[in-house]
Amino acid sequence: MKQTEDNRMIYLVEDDESIRELLVYTLNGQGLVAEGFAYPSDFWHAMEKKIPDLVLLDIMLPEEDGLEILQKLRKKKETKNIPIAMLTAKGSEYDVVKGLDGGADDYIPKPFRMMELVSRVKALLRRGGQEQPQDDEEYVLGELYVSKKRHLVKVKGEEVTLTMKEFELLLLFLSNPGIVFSRAQLLDKIWGYQFDGESRTVDVHIRTLRQKLKEAGRYIETVRGIGYKVGGEE
Structure with missing residues (x-):
């Protein structure tokens, strides 16, 4: 319950x-x-x-x-x-x-x-406290594989451990390929509160996510002056 x-x-x-x-x-x-x-x-x-x-x-x-x-x-x-x-x-x-x-x-x-x-x-x-989805969603982008239900991330077949917020960020990007999200939108969608001018939370999570994904970190692109996105194709 x-x-x-x-x-x-x-x-x-x-x-x-x-x-x-x-x-x-x-x-x-x-x-x-x-x-x-x-x-x-x-x-x-x-x-x-x-x-x-x-x-x-x-x-x-x-x-x-x-x-x-x-x-x-x-x-x-x-x-x-x-x-x-x-x-x-x-x-x-x-x-x-x-x-x-x-x-x-x-x-x-x-x-x-x-x-x-x-x-x-x-x-x-x-x-x-959000309930986990019953149906799995899988994403493949170049060297990157993600299973939503199993909370599984692999790069070149090697498993990568992410925090919950890093995983949620990655899922948001992968489920919206090509869409640019501002810091304000990411704070609202991932953290659940309104942007107050403080962006370090988002920026540091993006940086650590890229580092953990190693070669696949390049898929998360910075759109200068706007925010971040994952490209639609690899």
């Missing part, structure tokens, strides 16, 4: 008590279920009891930083597809790029506007 937003669990790892309490209070007040942790060890203990539907991770933490936690979550089979958003210090470009490179689905710069954060959390929950 498909879950609704208000019965799904959000874990927040944030060592600043005032921020943690405010975030948990705000999320719970919006009909969401949220639990906060000051220490990564408490978070990992909770993970042994229940796997959440979404994780919010601060970068700077005691014991281990948020990027390390992100890497561990992405390596585990049972948590590799959980939607994860990083909470980053405003203007920390390095942390943003590292987080998205590591498989984060989104990042939210501090200080954040609470209602914007709630909106982005709900968008990630909706995307993460």
Whole structure:
């Protein structure tokens, strides 16, 4: 049965008590279920009891930083597809790029506007809770093969591991050959929220997707001043 937003669990790892309490209070007040942790060890203990539907991770933490936690979550089979958003210090470009490179689905710069954060959390929950299609769709473009149902990507016969957002981006391009998507359209279709002038989320995901696809990365073309597309023919 498909879950609704208000019965799904959000874990927040944030060592600043005032921020943690405010975030948990705000999320719970919006009909969401949220639990906060000051220490990564408490978070990992909770993970042994229940796997959440979404994780919010601060970068700077005691014991281990948020990027390390992100890497561990992405390596585990049972948590590799959980939607994860990083909470980053405003203007920390390095942390943003590292987080998205590591498989984060989104990042939210501090200080954040609470209602914007709630909106982005709900968008990630909706995307993460979408039911998988029963019918398979397969795509072949030159050296690239993609199976939608099996979440399988191969380049020259070799399997490639993508994050959920990278896979969704690739599917969107392949199912709309030759169509140019702007950053605003990609944010709306893949992340589920409106473009606010911040484009790093899209750009970094495109870059890591191209890198993982290796030779087939060239199929994702940049249309200067507009956005991205996959060509109609190879």
